[in-house]
Amino acid sequence: MSPTPASFLQLPVTPVAGPQTPGFSALPQYGFAADLDFTSLVLQNQFLFRVYAPKPLSPFFDSTEPFFIAPRFKNNPDCSLDDLEPPRDAPIATYNDVVQHMDPRQKHSSPYVSASFSFAWAIWEATRRHNRNPNVELEIAVIDARALVKRSVTTIEVLRNSTAKEHYSSHWDWYSRASEAQDVLIYGHVPASAVFSSIPIMSVLPKLPSYFVSSGSPSDDKHFNSLAWDFSAPRADFQQFCQQMSDQFLRSPSELRLRDTTAGAVHLAMGFLRPWMQRHALKEFHDAVRLVAELAYLIARWPGQWWVREHTEIWDLIQAMVHVIGEEVRDAQRVNALNEVKRLEGVVSELQLLTEEYVYVHTRPNSTASSSDEVSDSDDELMASKSTHSVQTSPITPITMSVPSFLHHGPRRGEPSKIEAVSCLLSSFFFGVFAALVVVSGQQREFSVEFT
Known part of the structure; x- marks a missing residue:
């Protein structure tokens, strides 16, 4: 039978899932496109970002x-978790609710987390807040938008669906602000399980791509005084900031653009998600790599979406870089786990050694004492019989032998028995085995690969 020609072989073709697949629709650099529905937006935009001043968490957290709680419920000591759930028979947000959230005079009664x-x-908002109050530590929380579908809505969708009669005098100011910031309202609270990570702004700045940094600053000096935009301006405008960053990116050489959209984007994405990556690299390696790669690609597209679309190799390079980093993180986690084992x-x-010593000290002397008494009695009888038949030819010097005190006494009251000692030994052994199993639980496959 002749072999089947290669041209007739039906090979399975598995499309690579990711931002390059048809239908991928990232948000614009600022504002929204035609789609304003939160449920459909999160299909290709999984990440939300929130700037906040952290407070110490309870040791029992x-x-x-909840990781974040809306002002209305935070200030109410009688509030329960059921109160934090969105209304069942009503929309997640109404125009009056948005007004409460956007109006500084009413924000304390807002039922939303933004x-x-x-x-x-x-990043832009965190630098502005830091400039106003440098003594307050700020962090950026990275949130899983898909975990909040049932309690979230885009602010601009509610504002756009309102009628002219409902509009307040500041309506269009709120509309512009919500559009530029791509603002989202989350009802009640954000559960801790939906928060990927929370990173201090001071840890994010050193990982920014080069187009965020002033051209006259050293590449390794990425701090507030080296940023390319003026965050201290009293009327800072986010749209102007976006235009300035894009211009700086497009003016740079093509080699630098490629570096910023690959290595630079991966560096910043890992800066945002490193704690999460370290926790999931062992058990959920492929999901962890996919998540970091998607965030890196969204970062890469931000300064010049048309340029990234023309260079289709960027997505492949990002995937390869994140995969290599993920393998390094996974190997490091495996080594740490093995060292812990x-x-x-x-x-x-x-x-075990302590238990054996315990058994020896508290059980061995008793048996030694009894055997020593028997040997002593037999020796006395033998010496007495010899003394009757021997002739003393030289003076005998008395010899004093120091005998441990426990050889002269019987077993002390209250000493543990052999059964108790063996029980202590077995308890210690099984406790150690249990502790080891707790550490290596869920990692059997990795350890089996390591040892075979």
């Missing part, structure tokens, strides 16, 4: 508790 689809707006094995060995 866990992922089931966030933005734009990472650039979060070895440390626990050492703890178990020490417990």
Whole structure:
């Protein structure tokens, strides 16, 4: 039978999922396109960003508790988790609710937590707030937008659907601000399980691509005094900021553009998601790589979307870079886990040695004392029989032998028995094994690969 020609082989073709697939629609650099619906936007824009001043969390805080709470409920001590849920038979937001949130005089009664689809707006806003109050530490939280579909809406959608009779005098100012910031309203709270990470702004600045930095500043000096925009201007405009960053990006050489849209974008994406990546690199490697790569691609597109669309290799380069970084993170996590297992094995060995010493000290002397008494009695009888038949030819010098005190006494009251000692040994051993299993749980496949 002749082999089948290669041209007739039906090979499975698996499309690579990602931003390059047909239908991908990232948001513009600022503002929105025709689609304003939050549910459809999150299909290709998974990340929300929120600038805030962190407060110490309770030592008992866990992922089931709210990470952010709306002002209306935060100031109410009688509020429960059920109160934080959006209304079932009513829209998530009404025009009056948005007014409460946008009006500074009424914001304390707002039922919403605000966030933005734009990472650039979060950076721009954080630098402005830092300039107003340098003593306040600010962080940027990266939030999973898909986890908030049932409680979120875009601000501009509510404002656009309102009638002229409902409009306040500041309506169009709010509309412009919500559009530029790609603002989102989240009802009630943001659960901790929906927060990917929270990064201080001072840790984000050193990871910015070069077009965010003034051309006269050294490449390794990325701080507030080296930023390319004037964040101290009293009437700072985000749209002007976007235009300035795009101009600086497009004026740079093509080699620098390629570096900023690949290595620079991956660097900033890892800066945002590094804690999350480290937690999930072992158990969910491919999902972790995909998530970081998507954020890096959104960052790469921001300064010049048309230029990135023309260079289709950028998405492939980003995927390859993130995959390599992910492998390094995964290997580091595996080594740390193995070192922890070895440390626990050492703890178990020490417990075994201590238990054996405990058994020896509290059980061995009793048996030694009884056998010593028997040997002493037999020796006395033998010496007595010999003394009756021997002739003393030389003076005998008395010899004093120091005998441990425990050989002269029987077992002390209250000493543990052998059963108790063995029980202590087994308890220590099983405790160490249990501790080791807790560390390596969920990582059996990685360890089996490591040891085979």
